[in-house]
Amino acid sequence: MSLAEKLLESFNKLPEEQQKEVIDFVMFLNQKKQRDIELMMDEIILENHEALEELGK
Template sequence: MMNQEVPFVSIEEKLIQDFMRLPDDKKLEVIDFVEFLQSRTNNDLESLMDEIIIENHEALKELAE
């Protein structure tokens, strides 16, 4: 039995390979989903920053003086 090495494929390479095999309408769905994930991440970050500002309002006010 021969020991064959499996070539390493990065996550990015795998995604690109799979993406290229999709029909155009499915590619558009993938793009929409990626944009959704990015916006959700941005919204999570904005919410976290808002929460930090609210929780530390008094301290931030004092620092501004």
């Protein structure tokens, strides 16, 4: 059984209120990942500002 199948099986056994909590947590993790990517990109831009300015000419 794959990890996704195990997760779905366990998820389906939970009461609806706990299923909502699981969904909220997954959404939180996705938002955190996106925020981390954005922070990393901001850092790259700041560290390479001069080079990016030069390339933009």
